[in-house]
Amino acid sequence: MPLSLTPDSALYEQLRAGDVRSCYYFYGKDVATLENVVKKLVSKLLSPEERDLNYHFFDGASLDMSALADAAETLPMFAPRVVIAINDYNVRGGSSASDKKKASKRDDPLKKLISGLDSSTTTVIFYATGVDPCDGKKTLAPGNLSLAEHIASCGGVVCEFGYKTPRELVRYISSRVRKNGASITDSAALRLAESCLSNVLMINNEIDKLCAYRAGEEISPEDVSTLVAPQTDTDVYKLARAATSGNKNAVFVSLSELYGRGIEGTYLLAMIGGAFLDLYRAKLALISGRGEREIAADYSYGNRGFVIRNSLRDCAAIPIERLRYCLSCVSDCDIAIKSRRTDDRLLIETAIIKMLAYPEYK
16 A cells, blocks of 8 residues: 655645644755754644653654653643654665564654654654754655554654745745635746745745735736845846756846846846856765755855755756856856956856857857
């Protein structure tokens, strides 16, 4: 029987409706969203004052089954329930029948504990942020899959948080707008997602503003263009993405929009170079098996996690040689701007034409 995954949208609906389960298993590449969901879930189940006695955190790498069992068997004190969070529990092992049997035997006590949870008093949350429970594959590794299947069979929720493309967010935006008493065209929803670089937090903020402006009416693409502040990072990123895919029209449309904002040449080139660096760092991370948290820590992205997520999503199909070539074009242009009297715009356009002349496009 295949694993029954709960879409993240259905999870949000459950939580809004107060439908709380005894066990959750969260994993996926969109670590920032995943961590945010865990925080919100804990906050929904326990107030800050209730956590001292009723919230328990366990490091999955050194999970103490005895301590976990004690926490799971404890009744809540001055609170509606006990909440247990287990971070980065990873069932390692091969895919052979003997390996599966060993993993299953090792996790029998854990599965037994999950089976005995009382959903009215206890909630256990498994979530992966620093390990890959899929071991580089598209689906959960055998041991983790067995655990997730058991959680689902006990009425728990298993949810994968993957990166969302702008087109995938259209449905989410439409649904959220309807809940606010308005409507939005698909083209307007797509424009909103692209303008916010698929950053759900930014999208939600803009939806509130758009719905207040339209007050129950339909939101159009023109409304989005008028009310959603132009994101310079968005157009620079769109330019970089178009250049690496050989899309000449999209490149020069983005470039025209950037020129229209009166951005000085050297600053614009620095931003273009930064966009290519984001893609290059993400590509290196994918090649080396590292993820969003490592990129954020190594390069101090701060609250710009959505940039990492978009870069990880979009760099997958881009050969690293092409990214290196584009970065070399930016470097040559930077030297030219600082050493020649030629117009900055002409030099930047020449660099972009060189990027589009990459051998693969010929």
